[in-house]
Amino acid sequence: xxxxxxxxxxxxxxxxxxxxxxxxxxxxxxxxxxxxxxxxxxxxxxxxxxxxxxxxxxxxxxxxxxxxxxxxxxxxxxxxxxxxxxxxxxxxxxxxxxxxxxxxxxxxxxxxxxxxxxxxxxxxxxxxxxxxxxxxxxxxxxxxxxxxxxxxxxxxxxxxxxxxxxxxxxxxxxxxxxxxxx
Numbered sequence: 001x002x003x004x005x006x007x008x009x010x011x012x013x014x015x016x017x018x019x020x021x022x023x024x025x026x027x028x029x030x031x032x033x034x035x036x037x038x039x040x041x042x043x044x045x046x047x048x049x050x051x052x053x054x055x056x057x058x059x060x061x062x063x064x065x066x067x068x069x070x071x072x073x074x075x076x077x078x079x080x081x082x083x084x085x086x087x088x089x090x091x092x093x094x095x096x097x098x099x100x101x102x103x104x105x106x107x108x109x110x111x112x113x114x115x116x117x118x119x120x121x122x123x124x125x126x127x128x129x130x131x132x133x134x135x136x137x138x139x140x141x142x143x144x145x146x147x148x149x150x151x152x153x154x155x156x157x158x159x160x161x162x163x164x165x166x167x168x169x170x171x172x173x174x175x176x177x178x179x180x181x182x
Contacts, residue, residue: 011083
């Protein structure tokens, strides 16, 4: 089952997606992830009494306003805005698949005092179906995708895993491959 985390990781790094999907989870060790959870819990203390957290088909939205059909997602920063948008669009898509029509989404960045409305178009729905197929394909690969150096790597919870050993030029990146433990 594809979750919102799978969708976000697909946007950020195929290697991270594969590792997460194959049971290698480094998030519990990340100070940045912990900080994000604190922001979620402390930014809108009145929310739990007004809105509900909803879990459906492997996704879990931060807050859902059932009266107005609005999904609220709280994020630490907008540095990976595209990943946040597609994750929220995926949530909206899943809600639609379960009969919730006219659902809208709002990304909230409380530390920045910003919000961003996200809409789901027919073009997005088509793209989502394509992404779902590609995510499933990546997850089912026997071997982990090779490491691709990105600017986001330094702040990634998988950084130590991916960069624990520098590749030896003579071995042509053999440390970049992780075999599945399935």
